[in-house]
Amino acid sequence: MIVACGLAAAGFLTGRGFTEARLGDRFVTVKGVSERDVEADLAIWTIQFTAGGNDLGAVQRTIAGNVELTLAFLERYDVGREQVSVAGVRVVDVAANPYQQGPTTNRYSMTQTVVVRSEEPRVVEEASQNVGELVESGVVLISGQEYGPGGPTFVFRALNDIKPEMIAEATSRAREAAQEFAADSESRLAGIRRANQGVFQILPRDPAPGVTEQSRIEKTVRVVSTVEYYLRD
Numbered sequence: 001m002i003v004a005c006g007l008a009a010a011g012f013l014t015g016r017g018f019t020e021a022r023l024g025d026r027f028v029t030v031k032g033v034s035e036r037d038v039e040a041d042l043a044i045w046t047i048q049f050t051a052g053g054n055d056l057g058a059v060q061r062t063i064a065g066n067v068e069l070t071l072a073f074l075e076r077y078d079v080g081r082e083q084v085s086v087a088g089v090r091v092v093d094v095a096a097n098p099y100q101q102g103p104t105t106n107r108y109s110m111t112q113t114v115v116v117r118s119e120e121p122r123v124v125e126e127a128s129q130n131v132g133e134l135v136e137s138g139v140v141l142i143s144g145q146e147y148g149p150g151g152p153t154f155v156f157r158a159l160n161d162i163k164p165e166m167i168a169e170a171t172s173r174a175r176e177a178a179q180e181f182a183a184d185s186e187s188r189l190a191g192i193r194r195a196n197q198g199v200f201q202i203l204p205r206d207p208a209p210g211v212t213e214q215s216r217i218e219k220t221v222r223v224v225s226t227v228e229y230y231l232r233d
Helices: 056-076 121-129 132-136 159-184
Strands: 003-005 009-014 017-022 027-039 042-053 084-086 090-093 108-118 140-143 153-155 188-196 201-204 218-232
Touching: 027 159, 042 056, 042 121, 056 084, 056 108, 056 132, 108 121, 132 140, 159 188, 159 218
Parallel strands: none
Antiparallel strands: 003 009, 009 017, 017 027, 027 218, 042 108, 042 140, 042 153, 084 108, 090 108, 188 218, 201 218
């Protein structure tokens, strides 16, 4: 337990809450915490690949072949065709760039995007972990502006379903902290002065450097509620 005392304020940690009391104003500020471990229920995976050359038709055929290779790869890992959409292809003609200087290796560059949207995050995760198979088959993957495969985004959509229970739990823990402080200070609670239910946070369940919430199926939902109670003798 951490205790900080002064003429005008005192604070302590208790259970899952933090308590701060302004003795002169006769109220206590408490924080209650509620957490839930959850799993994502939606996966979105954007796969981009590129091809280049001086023969536009040949580049188009390469891109078309890469689309078929990508769809076959996804199917091997049980990602159904109904979960996949193929976006329009982006074509760049380097020769048409008035600012281009000097010779270029490839006149044409094409980028194709394939998007996976699935309610089976584990299936998509397994496929993404084996995306090297696409590279081995000759598909040049890109992610943003850097070459390399991009990972899926995992989304938890059921937050509203657990909000009421978590708010109730956080508020209850805040009240428990306030009651404990009141008992220790030989006071009693006399109604709520102010309350803030707090902001819900979705965090990676196992935080580590470079790990984002969106990249993990396993997540932790956290909320901290702040309540001020009046104190009476």
